[in-house]
Amino acid sequence: MTPHFEPTPAIPFMSPKVIGQNIVERILSSHIQKLDCAVEYGTELRSFEQNEAGVVAQIVTKDGDKEKTTTIKSQFLVGADGARGIVRKQLGLTFLGETRETVRIITGDIRFKCPGLSRNYFEVFKDDAAGDFIAFRPTDEIIGGDGWQLIVSGDRFDVDTLLSDKEALYSVIRETLNAPVDFLELVWISEFRPNIRMVNSLGRVRVFVAGDAAHVHSPTGGQGLNSGVQDVFNLAWKIALVAKGISPLSFLETYTAERLPVIAQMLNITTAILDKTIGPNRGPVESAMERGRILFMLGVNYRTSPIVLDEFSAGIPPVPAYQLDRSDELVAGDRAPDAPGLVEGSATVRLFDIFKPTHHTVLVFAPDVQVAADIVKSLEAYFAFACSVVILPASAILGSPIPSARVVVDKDNYAHTHYLIKDEPRVIIVRPDSVVGAIVAGSSGVHKYFGLIQVY
Numbered sequence: 001m002t003p004h005f006e007p008t009p010a011i012p013f014m015s016p017k018v019i020g021q022n023i024v025e026r027i028l029s030s031h032i033q034k035l036d037c038a039v040e041y042g043t044e045l046r047s048f049e050q051n052e053a054g055v056v057a058q059i060v061t062k063d064g065d066k067e068k069t070t071t072i073k074s075q076f077l078v079g080a081d082g083a084r085g086i087v088r089k090q091l092g093l094t095f096l097g098e099t100r101e102t103v104r105i106i107t108g109d110i111r112f113k114c115p116g117l118s119r120n121y122f123e124v125f126k127d128d129a130a131g132d133f134i135a136f137r138p139t140d141e142i143i144g145g146d147g148w149q150l151i152v153s154g155d156r157f158d159v160d161t162l163l164s165d166k167e168a169l170y171s172v173i174r175e176t177l178n179a180p181v182d183f184l185e186l187v188w189i190s191e192f193r194p195n196i197r198m199v200n201s202l203g204r205v206r207v208f209v210a211g212d213a214a215h216v217h218s219p220t221g222g223q224g225l226n227s228g229v230q231d232v233f234n235l236a237w238k239i240a241l242v243a244k245g246i247s248p249l250s251f252l253e254t255y256t257a258e259r260l261p262v263i264a265q266m267l268n269i270t271t272a273i274l275d276k277t278i279g280p281n282r283g284p285v286e287s288a289m290e291r292g293r294i295l296f297m298l299g300v301n302y303r304t305s306p307i308v309l310d311e312f313s314a315g316i317p318p319v320p321a322y323q324l325d326r327s328d329e330l331v332a333g334d335r336a337p338d339a340p341g342l343v344e345g346s347a348t349v350r351l352f353d354i355f356k357p358t359h360h361t362v363l364v365f366a367p368d369v370q371v372a373a374d375i376v377k378s379l380e381a382y383f384a385f386a387c388s389v390v391i392l393p394a395s396a397i398l399g400s401p402i403p404s405a406r407v408v409v410d411k412d413n414y415a416h417t418h419y420l421i422k423d424e425p426r427v428i429i430v431r432p433d434s435v436v437g438a439i440v441a442g443s444s445g446v447h448k449y450f451g452l453i454q455v456y
């Protein structure tokens with residue numbers, strides 16, 4: 001299904017993992033708890049207004065039959081309220097696209113024992129002639145150690161009956177597996193029809209949409225939640241800079257400029273996989289279940305963004321917003337690669353430990369400390385939101401430390417290789433969302449880049 005790739009020094013996390021939404025929610029909740037925040041369940045956004053000063057939202061909580069309305073004033077509002085959410089609607093954004101009314105897919109979690117069905121594989125039973133698509137993904141997220149995530153689709157199935165009559169569903173499963181099945185529990189079951197839609201803009205002024213509130217599509221390809229997380233990662237650091245008064249409000253328009261082309265292409269990619277899987281033009285099971293490396297999203301890029309700067313990209317042909325990641329080309333707007341083996345005093349660190357979502361990281365590649373010190377000095381004006389890291393080649397003589405910059409030695413040459421550094425000094429500015437914001441020769445490029453951030 002998904003080709004196996006070994007981790008590399010540039011891409012340390014290469015194995016896709018399928019996990020259920022309950023686990024994802026637990027991970028996200030535990031993270032925001034560390035920031036002293038909590039999800040307030042049972043709390044509904046009813047309406048909002050925005051003005052020059054901020055956003056005024058009406059929030060409703062219920063106590064039995066009684067409703068309590070609270071007014072919350074904030075600088076910004078991000079509607080991550082799903083496909084049916086009200087933020088998109090109240091903002092008046094369009095949600096153009098299509099609903100595949102005729103494609104009805106049953107999904108759910110079920111517990112059963114069937115000795116013939118391996119728990120080591122995601123097993124797909126596909127009858128191309130009949131149009132059946134039945135899949136069982138073993139999952140230990142359901143208590144009991146005998147849980148499966150179930151997908152059933154096919155023209156011959158009466159979806160309403162399978163949703164309401166457990167025995168009818170069990171009989172389809174028995175027939176598919178062609179083996180005795182000991183059913184234990186139907187944990188939940190539901191139906192979905194693919195919707196393929198996206199907004200015309202990801203927000204207006206101080207109010208934004210992210211995730212399914214902004215784009216819905218077929219789950220084939222597993223891009224939905226991943227895209228939603230990337231939406232908010234793109235937006236969050238920009239809001240932080242505006243809230244701190246470093247960037248103007250108009251800077252937030254770059255959220256739409258950067259993410260919309262990515263989303264548009266993602267819809268095309270996932271729809272193409274849907275068409276290969278289900279429907280009149282479906283292909284054989286091998287082609288339907290093929291998941292190319294492009295879906296790893298490592299080649300997603302913002303090269304056409306108005307706030308990235310590359311002094312060396314002249315002559316490089318334009319690429320789509322989703323492309324295969326490549327190690328022989330790095331242009332501003334691309335994902336910043338990792339590099340392990342950086343020696344810092346007595347410690348060894350990697351770039352992925354150094355990058356942080358709270359600030360820009362300015363990588364100064366220089367042959368020696370003296371050259372680096374001049375460039376670092378020009379960064380002083382940006383210390384409030386950018387940290388400098390000087391990366392010296394393995395052959396460099398360390399010399400005296402540079403105030404206000406970390407200095408590391410690229411012992412194994414990974415950083416120089418992954419960032420395609422030759423002999424000349426280079427400055428690579430990595431944004432808080434781990435995207436390369438700028439590739440420049442020195443101080444003047446640095447000022448130009450941060451000028452874009454501060455006055456866009």
Ligand SMILES: Cc1cc2nc3c(=O)[nH]c(=O)nc-3n(C[C@H](O)[C@H](O)[C@H](O)COP(=O)(O)OP(=O)(O)OC[C@H]3O[C@@H](n4cnc5c(N)ncnc54)[C@H](O)[C@@H]3O)c2cc1C
Nearest residue numbers: 043044045080081082085211212219222223224225226228
């Ligand atoms: C069968 C299936 C398989 C999928 N598989 C994958 C996969 O493998 N990989 C992947 O990346 N994605 C996958 N997806 C997509 C993924 O589930 C969604 O993209 C993701 O859950 C969207 O998250 P979200 O937070 O944007 O929206 P939602 O999950 O819809 O969450 C929105 C939340 O907002 C709340 N809400 C709505 N209105 C209000 C309001 N007015 N006030 C307060 N709260 C409100 C809702 O109650 C809900 O809790 C799959 C989807 C389906 C259907």
